[in-house]
Amino acid sequence: MDILWFLPTHGDGRYLGTTEGARAVDLAYLRQIAQAADSLGYYGVLLPTGRSCQDAWIAAATMIPVTERLRFLVALRPGVTSPTTAARMTSTFDALSNGRLLLNVVTGGDPGESEGDGIFLSHDERYAATAEFLAIYKRVLAGESVDYEGKHLKVRGGKLLYPPVQKPHPPLYIGGSSPPAHAVAARDVDVYLTWGEPPDAVAAKLADVRRRAEEHGRKVRFGLRVHVIVRETARAAWEAADDLISRLDDTAISAAQNAFASFESEGQRRMSALHNGRRDRLEVSPNLWAGVGLVRGGAGTALVGDPDTVAARMREYADLGIDTFILSGYPHLEEAYRVAELLFPRLPITVRPRTVEHNVTGPFGEIIALRYAPGTLRAAAASTQPPSPAPDAE
Structure with missing residues (x-):
């Protein structure tokens, strides 16, 4: 398993939906989390993207000199950035980090935010533009001089003088639950990501992407993006889950759910449908808890339980074909240690914690x-x- 952690450039704290115990997003705190993840044996960290966050590329770049092995999963934004500019950013980051860049293709699901960035395409049009973006982007990174004219993008003589360290390009990840998202995943990326849904729902999505990839003569790896609340006992874990949302009021939950309803993201619709904003139906599958999604957009579920149980649930997803797990927990610094100490000894992880000698x-x-x-x-x-x-x- 590749186990990644999360760098919370949109804020952090002990409780959701409140300023109580909240932590500032500053260089010192992000550095603490990145260095903890690096030393504990996480494969990498995911950085979120959008106007609610600090810029992912700049934040990740500041972490290069203070980490050694840690990889950075940073967003590519078709429509926001041109494919040739993105290729130059990619090659520079990959070179300066000595091959520690991973790329998360994000089409955007909030129409208001997309329009604020100058994107006025429909849901399906954004995925069509993404396919054109990737066609240019991958050819440029492979060293070609590219002439391309599509419905959404046009390039003449696009090229790159400084190639990336990773060949032909750093690994590409993408999420999305709609048929257009699955089509792009099957044809163009290396890892398809899903948010934490019940295993049967995840299995159906993976089967569709796998089938589509086979039609192109390709194989795609799979990843799961989910929060984790693990404690020494199941009782303590569920108490921690309840405590995380203990400061939420109905007004905040209603406002969040109304906002999510305006999104065009099929994945967000599926996240919200798991609980419909109700506190009394949050365990949507054994040990899969949807409380985070009451107010948090995107990944809204958490695996909750004692270490053996959470590890067993992760292995159930692994049996479906998941080999990459992108985890997080509140607050992210302390939970990075807790997850590593309680779960890593029970999982076949790719990277091991750095050994300490002469101690x-x-x-x-x-x-x-x-x-x-x-x-x-x-x-x-x-x-x-x-x-x-x-x-x-x-």
Whole structure:
């Protein structure tokens, strides 16, 4: 499994829908999360896109010099950026990060936001424009000089002088639940992403994309974007889920659901339909909780439970073909540690936490009584030998 985390450039906190306990989106906090994800063994981080967020490309670029292995899943915005400009941005980021760029193709689902960015295309037209964008973009990154004239885009002599590190281009991801989204995924991208729906619904979407890809002689990988609330016990996890939305009032929920109803995103419609704004029907599948989606757009479900249960649910999705999991939790700094510590030992993850050498606590824990390294007392008792004191701690 490739396990990615989330860089919350639209804000963070302990509770949804309130300023209580909220955290500022600043360089220091984002750096803490990125460095934690890097050291804990996350494959990468997803950065959101849109006017509610700080710019994903600039935010990700500031994290390049403060991380070592971490990859950055950054949005490509057909219609907002030209394909040749996007190709130059891609090659520059990929080179300066030494091949740590991943690309999330986002067509946009909020008509108001799209119009604010100068895009006045219908839902299906946006996907048609995306297909044209990718046709130009991928050829330019592959080193071709491109002449192209389509319904939405026209390029003459498009080319790139500095190629990306990853060949022929960094991996392309895309989400979307509509037939046009599935068509683009099957023909043009490497990884198709779905938000966290019940397994049967996810299986149906994956089967459709897989079938379409086979018609093009291609294979597509699959990923799941979902929040996680994992605790040592199931009871503690469900209490944490309830606590996350404990500051929400009905006015906030109603306003959010009314806003989501204006979106053209089929994925957002499916997220909202899981709960219809009701607090009394939030567990929509075993351990899949839709409370986040009461006020948060996009991914609105969370896997909730003890470590063994959450890991088992993730393996159920893996059995459907999911090999990439993009996780998040509130607040993102603390939950990055909690998820890594509780779930990673139970999952076949691609990247492992960075090893810490020359550390007597090896690598976690405080010296007991300023004398004994954690774990040595029990081992010594079993062997009837007194433990050796640790080096002077102070």
